Amino acid sequence: MGFFFAGGSTPLQYGSPAPSSSRDAAGSRSSLVADSSRNAPGRSRADLNSEVRHHRNIALEDPEHMNATQSPASSQQEGPRIFVWGTRICVTDVQLSFSRFIKEYVNMALEEDELIIDESGKQSAAAEADEPYYMQRLHEIFNTEEPYLNVNLQHIKAFDETLYRQIICYPADIIPYLDFIANEIFNESYPHSELQSQIQIRPFNADRTKNMRCLNPEDIDQLITINGMVIRISGLIPEMRQAFFECAICKNTNEVEVDRGHIEEPTICQNCNSNHCFMLIHNRSAFMDRQVIKLQESPDDMPAGETPCTVSLYAHGNLVDSVQPGDRVTVTGIYRVVPLRVNPRKRLVKTVYRTYIDVLHYRKIDAHRLKQQDLASKLPPQRVAQIKALAAKPDIYERLAHAIAPSIYEHQDIKKGILCQLFGGSKKTSADSSHGHWRSELNILLCGDPGTSKSQLLQYIHHLVPRGQYTSGQGSSAVGLTAYITRDPETKHFVLQTGALVLSDNGVCCIDEFDKMNESTRSVLHEVMVRHNYK
Known part of the structure; x- marks a missing residue:
């Protein structure tokens, strides 16, 4: 992410292009960045904590030191071969393999979130079976001007399993080179395109999704995939990516980029040889948005009788x-x-380390739940035709009622009432100021003898709805249902910790043992059930 200048000094601009002088300086330091930054500035990726020109690598000209598993195409390359420091990974092999993957991979078995967006802004399947899928994705980037390429790791594994293992084991070293290849292919295909920043690769769908409880030291600095529920997000935190220093004596300027999360302030001015004379100019420095997210273990993966595990996520930029x-x-x-x-103030560190995850990709897909109400996504035509054909059947009401908790026998009236709650109604607004508007959501109270499957019905709805929450009225408090103030351990600021009612927004909140809830806690639900908000 860069910034731009207007008259020498501007307010903070997140994600705006860098000046040509800084691009030229970056290009002189590395040919890899210079080639791919023809139309966009070259910036280090905050989610990787590294960049290409800061990677430790070694150039070997002796054939005896070459990787024994090199490809025939790469063995014909002349000149020194560059290897990632401490590994047998050849950068040339990685770039050639990923370049062939982008230009040759064809796959028609696409999931709903992998559909191509055409020029009209609609989602459609691949137009031609023989056209490479990720070349279509680059064309989509050209149309939408969103410089992010989502790469399914299962596609890479099917195409080149060696490249897949390298991405999993050394993501911080390999992904910057994949960014370079993607930008190079994009610039060759669309030379007149003007993106605001470089294309970034976002891998997802690794072969094995790990449980949050199974994370161990073997996974450090590796690419992992975990499932969970978001319970807290922080505000936007400006993170400095490039510092702009100015000498207080001779006005000489110096730009310092972040290195492994730290920025080293220059001590000696190269122009006037003065010591400790630099001042940090904030409005000429480059910043990037950062957000701290708390992810909790899903109730489905939680063992019985255990407390849920949590992990901190760091999201940067567009995420x-x-x-x-x-x-x-x-x-x-x-x-x-x-x-x-x-x-x-001391160099001593504890033996216990704090862990977190630098987010590269989010995916809000669960095949066992109802689809979320996302206005930006549209159903494919095949799914729309299937829904219309099902709606035309005369017994659709009974079919849907039987589909709710099929393991529970009878209770058809209760299931139909739950079905009406899931579908909801249409929101109406009255011209009479005394009425305002009528809510479209329903509230259901299940009463019955013990052993009549009331709790089982609540559990089924909780697992069905994407934003469903399940809690017990016995022992619940008003702040536990709504929100309470706590101190964020990361930023040391006071934040709101959300409760069950807030987490179930646009969903269903299932409260069991409602009769055992005390009156003060039950009074909190009055406004929530009537107006669906809480103040």
């Missing part, structure tokens, strides 16, 4: 505000650790 509390997501990112210092 900020992509999820809301209550969303169930599949997160793909890099598992990180950071040492805890005994005293900030």
Whole structure:
């Protein structure tokens, strides 16, 4: 993410292009970045905590040191071969393999969120079976001007399993080179395109989705995929990516980029040889949005009698505000650790490290739940035709009622009432000011003898609705249902910890043992049930 200048000094501009002088300086330091930054500025990726020109690599000209598993095409390349430091991964092999994958991979078995957006802004399947899928994705980037390429890792595994293992084991080293290849192919295909920033690769759908409880030191700095429910998000945190320093004596300027999360302030001015004379100019520095997200273990994956596990997520750039509390997501990112210092002024660190995940991709898909009400997504034509054919049947009401909790016998009237609650009604507004508007949502109270499957029906609806929450009225408090104030351990700011009612927004909140709830807690639900808001 960059910034631009207007008359030498501007307000903070997140994600805007960098000046030509900084692009030229970056290009002189690395030919890899210079080639791909013809139309967009080259910036380090905050989610990877590294960039191409800062990677440690080694160039070998001796054939004896070459990788034994190199491809025939790469063995014909002349000149030194560059390897990632400490590994046998050849950068040339990685770039050639990913370039062939982008240009040759064809797949028609696409999922709903992998459909192509055409020029009219509608989702459609691939137009031609023999056209490479990711070349169509690059054409979509050309139309939408959103420089993000989502890459399904299962596609890479089917095409080149060696490249797949390299991405999983060394994501911070490999993904920047994949970014370079994607930008190079895009610039060759669309030379007149003007993107605001470079195309970034976002891998997802790894072969094995790990449970949050199974994360261990073997996963550190590797690409992982976990499932969970978002319970808390922080506000936008501006993170500095490039610092602009100015000498207080001779006005000489110096730009310093972030290196592994730190920015080193220059001590000596190269122009006047003065010591400790630099001042940080904030409005000429480059910043990027960052957000801290708390992900909790899904109730489906939680063992009986255990407390839910949580993990912190760091989202950067365009991924900020992509999820809301209550969303169930599949997160793909890099598992990180950071040492805890005994005293900030001492070099001693604790033996226990703090863990977090740098998010690379979100996915809000669960095949066992109802689809979320996302206005940006549209159903494919095949699904629309299937729904219309089902709606035309005369016994559609009974069919849907039988489909709710089929393991529970009878209770058809109760199931039909729950069905009406799931579908809801249409919101109406009255011209009479005394009425205002009538709500379209229904509230249901299940009363009956013990053993009549009341709790089982609540559990089924909780697992069916994408933003459903299940809680017990016995022991619940008003703040536990709504929200309470707590201190964020990351930012040390006071934040609102959301409760069950807030997490079930646009969903269904299932409260069991409602009669055992005390009167003060039950009074909180009055306004929520009538107006569906709480103040």
